[in-house]
C-alpha cells in the first residue's frame with residue numbers, strides 16, 4: 001500500500017509560556033506557594049498526599065501568617081523539626097472531614113447472590129457486599145460552611161471511596177463502584193454519587209480527577225455518561241434524565257473543547273482526543289516526586305513541560321506507564337520521557353465515541369431532535385477517525401497513535417480493545433473485526449497469564465506497567481469480548497474472567513483483602529511498584545468481581561474438576577533491560593490432574609488458531625518470540 005506522509009496538527013495544548021497558566025487551584029495552602037513548597041520538600045510523610053489532605057485549624061491567612069513567622073524565626077532555614085512543629089500546631093490529621101456513616105440502603109442479601117452457585121464464591125460475594133459498609137464516607141456539615149479550611153471538595157451525598165490513601169471520591173473508579181452498588185441494590189447510594197458528580201459539573205464545568213481542590217485542573221477518563229447509563233438501566237427514570245441532560249451535555253463539551261485536536265492522516269483531517277493539562281506547577285499531592293523528577297531538566301520551561309506530561313498522565317488514569325513514554329520513537333525510557341499529550345489513546349476516543357452514541361439516544365428519547373442529530377454526527381466522525389487512524393489492519397487491533405511520528409504505536413495494552421466495549425467499530429463487519437482481535441490476543445500470548453491481563457509488557461517499575469493487572473482493564477476487555485456474541489470471543493472472555501476471579505479469590509483467602517491492582521504473572525499475586533504502597537479496599541476491584549460473579553456465577557467454580565485453579569500452569573516472567581526472559585513453569589500438583597490441565601490448555605490454543613482466520617502460521621510460532629519483538633529495543637513495528 002502506498003505510504004502517505006502523516007502529519008499531526010496539534011492545534012491546542014501548545015502553550016508558549018506555561019508560567020502564565022493558572023496553578024492547579026487558588027489555594028496558597030494546598031495548591032501552590034512557599035508553604036506548600038517548604039512542607040512538601042521536607043518530606044515529613046512517606047506519602048506526599050498526607051499533608052495536602054490535612055485540615056487547617058485556622059483560616060488560610062492566619063495559617064500563612066504563622067508560616068511566615070516560623071520562617072522569620074528560623075532565618076528561612078527551618079529544620080525538619082521546625083516544619084513538623086509548624087504542621088502539628090496548624091493542621092489537623094488527614095481524614096478529619098468525615099463522620100461515621102452507614103449506608104441506610106445496605107442489605108445483607110441482595111438478589112444477585114442467588115445467581116452464584118459455587119458456595120465459596122457465594123460467601124465471598126456476600127463478604128464483598130459487606131465491604132461497602134467500610135468504604136462509605138459522609139462529610140461533616142462543617143465542611144460545607146468552611147470549605148477553605150479543607151482540601152476536600154464538598155459534596156452533598158455520602159460516597160463510596162476506593163479505599164486506603166484514596167479517601168475521597170475518584171472519577172473513573174466510581175463507574176465500577178456504582179456498577180457494584182447497583183448489584184448490591186444500593187440504589188440511593190449509587191444515585192447519590194451520580195448526583196454529586198452532576199452537581200460538580202454544574203460548579204466546575206467538568207469532573208476533577210478526584211474530590212480534592214488540588215485535582216481541580218485535570219479530569220479522568222470520561223465515564224459520567226456511562227454512569228448515567230448504569231443508573232438508567234437499573235431504574236428507567238426519564239424525569240431524572242431530563243433534569244440532568246444538559247449537565248451531561250456540558251461535560252461532553254468540556255472534553256470536545258479541552259481535549260480534542262485535528263490529526264491529519266493519509267491526507268484527511270480527523271478530530272481525536274488526547275489527555276492534556278492547562279495548569280502550571282507540579283502535582284501538589286506528589287509535589288516532591290515531581291520536583292525531583294524535573295531536576296533532570298535545566299530550564300523552567302522544560303520543567304513545566306514535564307509537569308504537564310505528568311498531570312496529563314494522571315488524567316489518563318494510567319499514572320504512570322511506559323504507555324506514555326516516547327524515546328526515539330519507542331516506549332523505552334523513564335518518567336523524563338513522558339509524552340502523554342503527544343499520544344492519541346484508543347480508550348479515551350472509544351469512550352467519547354460511546355458517549356456520543358448514548359447522548360444521541362437520550363436526546364432522541366427526550367425529543368431534542370437537533371441535539372440528537374448533533375451527537376449522531378459526532379459519533380459518526382469519531383467512528384471514522386478511530387477506524388482510519390487507530391485501527392491497524394495488519395496487526396488486527398486498534399493502537400495508540402503518536403502525534404510526534406504520525407504512526408501507531410504497536411504495543412499490547414488492554415486498552416487497545418476498548419472500541420469493542422463501547423461498540424465503536426463497524427458492526428456490519430462484526431465477525432471480521434472480532435475475529436481479528438481474538439487472533440491478536442492469541443498472537444500476544446495473553447492466555448499465558450494466570451493472574452489477569454497485564455497493563456503492558458514493559459517492566460519499568462511504574463504501577464501501570466508489567467506485571468501489574470488492573471480491574472478496570474479486565475472489565476473493559478472481558479465485557480467488550482463477551483458482548484460481541486461471537487463464540488470464540490465469548491470463550492476468551494469467560495476464560496479470562498475465570499482466571500481473574502480465581503486469582504483475586506486466592507489473595508482474598510490469604511489476606512481477607514481486596515487490592516487496587518494484582519500481579520498478572522502470578523496466580524494470587526499482589527500488585528506493586530509506583531509512587532505508593534499497594535492499597536486495599538478496594539472500590540473498583542469489588543465492583544468488577546461482583547460484575548463477573550453476576551455474569552458468570554451460574555457456572556464459574558472456585559476450582560475446576562480437573563484442578564486447573566490449583567495446579568495449572570504458573571507463569572513467571574522477568575523482563576530485564578536487554579529484553580524478555582520468560583519462563584513457563586508448569587506446576588503439577590498431581591500427575592493426573594496436571595496432565596489433563598495441560599491438555600486442555602493445548603487444545604484451546606490449537607482451536608483458536610484454526611478457527612480465528614487466516615493466520616495458520618500461529619501454530620508453529622514459538623511462544624515468547626512475539627513478546628520479545630514487542631519489547632525489543634529496536635523491534636517496534638511502526639507503520
Ligand SMILES: *[C@@H]1O[C@H](CO)[C@@H](O)[C@H](O)[C@H]1NC(C)=O
Pocket residue numbers: 046
Ligand atoms: C515510612 O516508611 C518507613 C520505611 O519504609 C517505615 O519504616 C515507616 O513505618 C513508615 N511510616 C509510616 C508512618 O508509614
Ligand SMILES: *[C@@H]1O[C@H](CO)[C@@H](O)[C@H](O)[C@H]1NC(C)=O
Pocket residue numbers: 061
Ligand atoms: C487574606 O489575605 C489576602 C492577601 O493578603 C487578602 O486579600 C484577603 O482579603 C485576606 N482574607 C481575609 C479573609 O482576611
Ligand SMILES: *[C@@H]1O[C@H](CO)[C@@H](O)[C@H](O)[C@H]1NC(C)=O
Pocket residue numbers: 216217218257258277278
Ligand atoms: C478548558 O478550556 C477553557 C477554554 O480554553 C479554559 O478556560 C479552561 O481553563 C480549560 N479547563 C481546564 C480544566 O483545563
Ligand SMILES: *[C@@H]1O[C@H](CO)[C@@H](O)[C@H](O)[C@H]1NC(C)=O
Pocket residue numbers: 327328
Ligand atoms: C536515540 O537516538 C539517538 C540518535 O539516533 C542515539 O544517539 C541515542 O543513543 C538513542 N537513545 C536511546 C536511549 O536509544
Ligand SMILES: *[C@@H]1O[C@H](CO)[C@@H](O)[C@H](O)[C@H]1NC(C)=O
Pocket residue numbers: 296333334335336
Ligand atoms: C531517566 O533517563 C535518563 C536518560 O535518558 C537518565 O539521565 C535519568 O537519570 C533517568 N531518570 C530516572 C529517574 O531514572
